[in-house]
Amino acid sequence: MRLNPVAPEIIPHQASEDIVVDGVLIEKGSTLYGSVGAVFANPENFPEPEKFIPDRFMKNGEYVHDLRVCSFSVGLRYCxxxxxxxxxxxxxxxxxxxxxxxxxxxxxxxxxxxxxxxxxxxxxxxxxxxxxx
Structure with a gap:
């Protein structure tokens, strides 16, 4: 599901108030697009992100859930x-x-x-x- 999500990877949001992020003003009402695919493909999140490595989710022989694998979205818009x-x-x-x-x-x-x-x-x-x- 991380390598090949079945649903569209873009999640639109709207800013509910003015906010500054990394020195950039995002005005209230602006549409923002979050990309689940960008999270899944980021090597800071998953070293060698293009490879299928199931062991990255195992610790001591047990599956460990990784919050960055959010195929069903997160927060209020969780599937x-x-x-x-x-x-x-x-x-x-x-x-x-x-x-x-x-x-x-x-x-x-x-x-x-x-x-x-x-x-x-x-x-x-x-x-x-x-x-x-």
Missing amino acids: IGKQIAIEEQFIFATNIVREFRLVRTSGNMDIAEDLSMRFPKHSMMRFERRRSN
Whole structure:
């Protein structure tokens, strides 16, 4: 979800009052755009941000949540469907992994960019049923 967020990465906000940030005046009513993608791709937040390194979220063999991974946004605009989405994703993924072995038959995992979703550009997969023991 950090490397390939499925939702748009731009989060618009509006300044509710005049404020100075790093010497720059932001006037009340100004529209500001936050970029979740910029947080995810910042090497200060994630060394080698372009690489998939699951161990960066592990400590002593346990998963450690990182607040900078905010795929469902943060604060007042936090996605109300987050818990359902995570549970559904977990159930779907565990059932797929338990029942099938996924084999890429062609293409690669380069990402195609769409206005609302990200997915592999040209990749064909085959689901092979696992044998029961």
